[in-house]
Structures are given as C-alpha cells and as structure tokens.
Amino acid sequence: MANHSDLDILGRTELFHGMPSAMLVEIQAAGFRKKLASGEILFQQGDSASSLFVVIAGRLRATQTTLDGQQIIIRYLAPGETAGHTTLTRGVVHPSTVTAVDDSHLIGWSSDTIRKIMEQHSAVAMNALAVLAARYHEIQIRLLELSTEKVEQRIGHTVLRLANQAGRRTARGVEIAFPLSRQDLAEMAGTTLHTVSRILSRWEDLGIVDCGRRQVVLCKPHALMAISDEQA
Amino acid sequence: MANHSDLDILGRTELFHGMPSAMLVEIQAAGFRKKLASGEILFQQGDSASSLFVVIAGRLRATQTTLDGQQIIIRYLAPGETAGHTTLTRGVVHPSTVTAVDDSHLIGWSSDTIRKIMEQHSAVAMNALAVLAARYHEIQIRLLELSTEKVEQRIGHTVLRLANQAGRRTARGVEIAFPLSRQDLAEMAGTTLHTVSRILSRWEDLGIVDCGRRQVVLCKPHALMAISDEQA
DNA sequence: CGGACTTTTGAAGTAATTCAAGGGGAGTGG
DNA sequence: CCACTCCCCTTGAATTACTTCAAAAGTCCG
The missing domain is CATH 1.10.10.10 (Winged helix-like DNA-binding domain superfamily/Winged helix DNA-binding domain)
Incomplete structure (x- = not known):
C-alpha cells in the first residue's frame, strides 16, 4: 500500500504531474527509495552527480559552502520538489549539499534512467525545464534582493x-x-x-x-x- | 550565403550543438531573424515571454530592475548563448530585460514552435536542460560570493x-x-x-x-x- | 542538574556608502 | 578646428549600517 500512496504523491510532484498513471507505475519501478533521518546527508557538494531525487515526504535543505567554511542556505525542499537536477547534465558534480532537516523519504533515479525517461516522455523533460526555470527565477530574485x-x-x-x-x-x-x-x-x-x-x-x-x-x-x-x- | 553561415553557427550554439544538419535546416526555417542595433531592447522585464532567442552575433546584456529603479546586471550574452528561456514555461513573463550592447543578430522561435521542436527532438530538450542547469550553477556561485x-x-x-x-x-x-x-x-x-x-x-x-x-x-x-x- | 546549544544585547570597530566637488575624454556643432 | 557639452571617472571627507567582539542569559535534553 505504501507503493500505492507513493504513486499518488509522485503524480503530484513538480516533475511528474500530469503524467498518466500507467507511466507513473513504470517511472516508479525504474527508481529506488531512499529514507533519511533528520540530519543525514543526501549528497554533498563536489560529489559526482549520479542520481536525481524527488521528495515524497519530509524536508531537506540545500547549502553551499566556501573554501573557508562559510555556509549559505540555497533553499529548503518540500515534498513534491526535486533534488539533484545537476544529474541531468553529464559529467558534473553537485554544486550544493542536500541535508534532511526532518525524517525524509525520497525516490531516486540514476542519471541514465532519468535521461531515458525524459527522452521517451517529452512531457517529463518539459516539466523539468519548467522546474529549472522556476528555480532560476527564484534565485535571480534573491540576487536582486541581496544586491539592492x-x-x-x-x-x-x-x-x-x-x-x-x-x-x-x-x-x-x-x-x-x-x-x-x-x-x-x-x-x-x-x-x-x-x-x-x-x-x-x-x-x-x-x-x-x-x-x-x-x-x-x-x-x-x-x-x-x-x-x-x-x-x- | 548568410543562410549558410547562420546554419554553421546554429550548429555550434549551446542549444543546438550536436544536431544533424538536416534538422538544423528545419529548425532554422521554423525561426525568424532579428537584428538589433546597439542599445536596442530585445524584450523587457514583465513582457509576456513569447519567444526564445539564440545569439548569432553581437553581445547583449540581461538586467533586472527594482521598483525604485535600482538595476543589476544578471549576465552578458555572447554568440551561441540563449536568451528568453522563460518562454519554455507557459504563461509567464520575462524576469529580466535583455538589451543589445553591440549591434546584434539573433534567431528567434515562438513559444509554440520551440516547444514543438523540443517535443520532437529530445536532444534539444536535453541541451536546454543543460543550459539552464549551467545558468543556475553560475548564479548560485554569485549568490555565494555576494553573501560571503x-x-x-x-x-x-x-x-x-x-x-x-x-x-x-x-x-x-x-x-x-x-x-x-x-x-x-x-x-x-x-x-x-x-x-x-x-x-x-x-x-x-x-x-x-x-x-x-x-x-x-x-x-x-x-x-x-x-x-x-x-x-x- | 549539568552541559551544550541557541539567543540576546551592549560596545567597539570598520568596510563601504553617501555626499560633494572637480577633472578629463569623446563626440558635436558652430 | 576649436569650443561646448555630456558622460564617465576620480578622489577626499563625512556618515552609517552592519559586523565583530564579548559576555551573559535562556532553553532543551539526557
């Protein structure tokens, strides 16, 4: 039954909303589950970006750290949101660290898998574009605030x-x-x-x-x- | 002949590199040319995002302005780069103003056209994802710099x-x-x-x-x- | 109840802005 | 061709918003 409710949630994520449920089943089957306790790290700045995740439950925080240890918080991730979109570009590392700030539950896909899904289902790719554009817009506003x-x-x-x-x-x-x-x-x-x-x-x-x-x-x-x- | 050299350049843009030339011809035919003299505006912050552009020649600048008129420069655009990616999301407005700082030459596609291209050619969509991810990374670094x-x-x-x-x-x-x-x-x-x-x-x-x-x-x-x- | 975080608040210090004034180049028009 | 004007740049002096330093007071947890 956990499976069933996961599917419901998956269908309401920013990345997969609007997809027919047959496809969601397929997508879910291609992914893997990941549970994190509060304080655990999903991936770290500098790790090679090998998986993309969707938050099913909980809350996480994306941070970035300078060489001398100063940290900034990029954003908090709520259920339905996407973590690790860097994975969509080949051969790069995660630019930020993502940590659970609450017990969290995610579904992940390997780089190859998620790329294959997007190549087959252009609607997912278009959703991903919208997600990235929204994030970009968001951070652009913060840049403006910070500057002015x-x-x-x-x-x-x-x-x-x-x-x-x-x-x-x-x-x-x-x-x-x-x-x-x-x-x-x-x-x-x-x-x-x-x-x-x-x-x-x-x-x-x-x-x-x-x-x-x-x-x-x-x-x-x-x-x-x-x-x-x-x-x- | 201008057509021919445009094609060459189009094939080396961040959005269309790696595409077979037959497809480039098709893509170019679906778009329209746009010339701007130095100082002219491509689109303005708040305009509805109806076209996406690729810079063929020249240089442009993306800026953002606050209510009280303070301005920041988001980035400069060189040939090969993409302007107006917001167009990929439905029903939104451009978050920034793009101005030519040199006589410039661009190719544009309407929202519908570029979406259709991406739906048919997943490689273009994947390129677009890589472009957006790179921009995001870039701006994230600036946020870190500005904060620390x-x-x-x-x-x-x-x-x-x-x-x-x-x-x-x-x-x-x-x-x-x-x-x-x-x-x-x-x-x-x-x-x-x-x-x-x-x-x-x-x-x-x-x-x-x-x-x-x-x-x-x-x-x-x-x-x-x-x-x-x-x-x- | 001890101990580790988190928060509060004063005082001192400072980096950067704001204010102010003047200088210099590039282009225009007489 | 020279003078005028418009920008752009420079540099001091005054001001200030914010940080840094320092110490103490809460608050939660085992």
Missing part, C-alpha cells in the same frame, strides 16, 4: 518567502513549519545571526512576529510586507 | 569571469571585449561605482589592470586571483 536591499528588508523577504512555502496557520499567526534558527535565517539573508536576532527582537516588540528557540511565527504579514518593500 | 565575500573580492571575481567569457588577448593583457563602465561592474558585483573606481585605481597602481573609459584590461590574472581568493 538593506539587511532588514532582506530578512523580511526571507521570512515572508518561508511563510509562504512552509507556513502553517495557527492561532498565533503563520508558523514556519520546521525548526529555523537565527543562524539559518542569517545564512539565507546574507547576514549574521546577531543582526537577525536584533531585528527579530525589534519586530517582536512591534507584534509583527513571535519567535522562540528555532521557531518563527509571523503574526502581521502585512506589516512585514510594508517593512520589506519600503523604499530606501 | 568582501567588495574587493567580488569585483575581482567579476572581472575574472568577464575576462574568461569575453577576453581578448592583447599586448597589454586580456582585454574585456566590450565597453564596460565602472557602473556596469558595480551592478554586477553588488556595490557602487565609487567603490569600483577606487579599487580599480588601486589595482592599476599595482599593475594588475589597466583601464580606461569603459574599458578594462587584465594584466596580471594571477595577482587578481590571489586577491579574489584570499581568505578573510
């Missing part, structure tokens, strides 16, 4: 994005549905944990957010949007 | 990248083969023209570069690499 905005606005946009992607409505407001430290936010917004802490404290005084240890709840999204879109 | 490096290193990496992409060997060193103002460099490195000017002056004193009005010649690449990779 002040820290407070950047942190604001980061929180708003996370609330959108991984928000859970609660009595207090929209809660970001996974543990998120000040350091994590800093690595996404391109700043330090100190600055994040200070700014979050200020917002807390204004009643805009409500945060705890590795937790952020967004109480007044509109107020935060106002701050984030404010022109210098 | 100091201005001098960022400018250094920017100049090194440009020298690589568009360098022309001359007696003085490697000359960046298109007009590049301090403002342009600033918009690529995420800083101000003042800072770029100061740092370029310093490098000039050290004999690392030699620059003029809208011109940069890299004389000592290794020295610049040393500066750029220096750890804080």
Whole structure:
C-alpha cells in the first residue's frame, strides 16, 4: 500500500504531474527509495552527480559552502520538489549539499534512467525545464534582493518567502513549519545571526512576529510586507 | 550565403550543438531573424515571454530592475548563448530585460514552435536542460560570493569571469571585449561605482589592470586571483 | 542538574556608502 | 578646428549600517 500512496504523491510532484498513471507505475519501478533521518546527508557538494531525487515526504535543505567554511542556505525542499537536477547534465558534480532537516523519504533515479525517461516522455523533460526555470527565477530574485536591499528588508523577504512555502496557520499567526534558527535565517539573508536576532527582537516588540528557540511565527504579514518593500 | 553561415553557427550554439544538419535546416526555417542595433531592447522585464532567442552575433546584456529603479546586471550574452528561456514555461513573463550592447543578430522561435521542436527532438530538450542547469550553477556561485565575500573580492571575481567569457588577448593583457563602465561592474558585483573606481585605481597602481573609459584590461590574472581568493 | 546549544544585547570597530566637488575624454556643432 | 557639452571617472571627507567582539542569559535534553 505504501507503493500505492507513493504513486499518488509522485503524480503530484513538480516533475511528474500530469503524467498518466500507467507511466507513473513504470517511472516508479525504474527508481529506488531512499529514507533519511533528520540530519543525514543526501549528497554533498563536489560529489559526482549520479542520481536525481524527488521528495515524497519530509524536508531537506540545500547549502553551499566556501573554501573557508562559510555556509549559505540555497533553499529548503518540500515534498513534491526535486533534488539533484545537476544529474541531468553529464559529467558534473553537485554544486550544493542536500541535508534532511526532518525524517525524509525520497525516490531516486540514476542519471541514465532519468535521461531515458525524459527522452521517451517529452512531457517529463518539459516539466523539468519548467522546474529549472522556476528555480532560476527564484534565485535571480534573491540576487536582486541581496544586491539592492538593506539587511532588514532582506530578512523580511526571507521570512515572508518561508511563510509562504512552509507556513502553517495557527492561532498565533503563520508558523514556519520546521525548526529555523537565527543562524539559518542569517545564512539565507546574507547576514549574521546577531543582526537577525536584533531585528527579530525589534519586530517582536512591534507584534509583527513571535519567535522562540528555532521557531518563527509571523503574526502581521502585512506589516512585514510594508517593512520589506519600503523604499530606501 | 548568410543562410549558410547562420546554419554553421546554429550548429555550434549551446542549444543546438550536436544536431544533424538536416534538422538544423528545419529548425532554422521554423525561426525568424532579428537584428538589433546597439542599445536596442530585445524584450523587457514583465513582457509576456513569447519567444526564445539564440545569439548569432553581437553581445547583449540581461538586467533586472527594482521598483525604485535600482538595476543589476544578471549576465552578458555572447554568440551561441540563449536568451528568453522563460518562454519554455507557459504563461509567464520575462524576469529580466535583455538589451543589445553591440549591434546584434539573433534567431528567434515562438513559444509554440520551440516547444514543438523540443517535443520532437529530445536532444534539444536535453541541451536546454543543460543550459539552464549551467545558468543556475553560475548564479548560485554569485549568490555565494555576494553573501560571503568582501567588495574587493567580488569585483575581482567579476572581472575574472568577464575576462574568461569575453577576453581578448592583447599586448597589454586580456582585454574585456566590450565597453564596460565602472557602473556596469558595480551592478554586477553588488556595490557602487565609487567603490569600483577606487579599487580599480588601486589595482592599476599595482599593475594588475589597466583601464580606461569603459574599458578594462587584465594584466596580471594571477595577482587578481590571489586577491579574489584570499581568505578573510 | 549539568552541559551544550541557541539567543540576546551592549560596545567597539570598520568596510563601504553617501555626499560633494572637480577633472578629463569623446563626440558635436558652430 | 576649436569650443561646448555630456558622460564617465576620480578622489577626499563625512556618515552609517552592519559586523565583530564579548559576555551573559535562556532553553532543551539526557
């Protein structure tokens, strides 16, 4: 039965949505399952890119590290999303490390397999193009933010994005549905944990957010949007 | 004869390399030519993405602008490269503006046409995936640089990248083969023209570069690499 | 209850921006 | 051909937003 529900989910992923179920069966049969406990690594920056994965359940984080050990968070991956698209290009290595931040369940395909699937089913290839284009667009926006905005606005946009992607409505407001430290936010917004802490404290005084240890709840999204879109 | 040489070039673009020439003829016939004088705009941020282009000759620049008019340069496009890949996703708008910085010659395909080509020829779709993956990787590196490096290193990496992409060997060193103002460099490195000017002056004193009005010649690449990779 | 993380907050320091003013090249038009 | 104008570039000085340094206070877990 696990198989059956996997199929349902597979049909709703960004990569395979819209595919007839016969094909999904075939696709699933060609892949392999992978389970990761929170904290385990799916693949590492510099590993040769040999498999492409789709997240079935859980949550993962893609990071990039400099030679001297500084890290940035590229993005968080939710169920339905794709990890390791570098695999689609021959002979390259993963540019980022992907780590589970929650117990996670994925399905993977070897480079050859996924390429064969795409060659036979152009709809999958077209989906992949759309996925990559969306990611590209996303990161382009972050580049723009990082280049033109002040820290407070950047942190604001980061929180708003996370609330959108991984928000859970609660009595207090929209809660970001996974543990998120000040350091994590800093690595996404391109700043330090100190600055994040200070700014979050200020917002807390204004009643805009409500945060705890590795937790952020967004109480007044509109107020935060106002701050984030404010022109210098 | 122009047709013939276009074909040659088309077969060496990132999108169509490796395709048999019969197919190239077909692909070219399905597209349309577009000429732009220096300064003319190919498409603008926010325009609906209706065509995809390949640069045959010339040079273009992709930029993104904020609501309050601040601009960043996403990248420069050389012959063989692809513009407007957003067109591959249905119902979206161009995230950036593309402008010719030199008289340029392109071939374009409507959204429907290029999708049809990709559906029929999976090799083109796979090329497109490789192109997008490469762009993504590229921009990811810039995000890392922007987040972790100091201005001098960022400018250094920017100049090194440009020298690589568009360098022309001359007696003085490697000359960046298109007009590049301090403002342009600033918009690529995420800083101000003042800072770029100061740092370029310093490098000039050290004999690392030699620059003029809208011109940069890299004389000592290794020295610049040393500066750029220096750890804080 | 000890110990390891995570967070907070002040104070000092600094890299880079902003402000301000002037200089120089390239092209235009008289 | 010279003068004028428009850009582009340079360089000091003042300002500031943010980081770095430092220390202490919470908070969770075994």
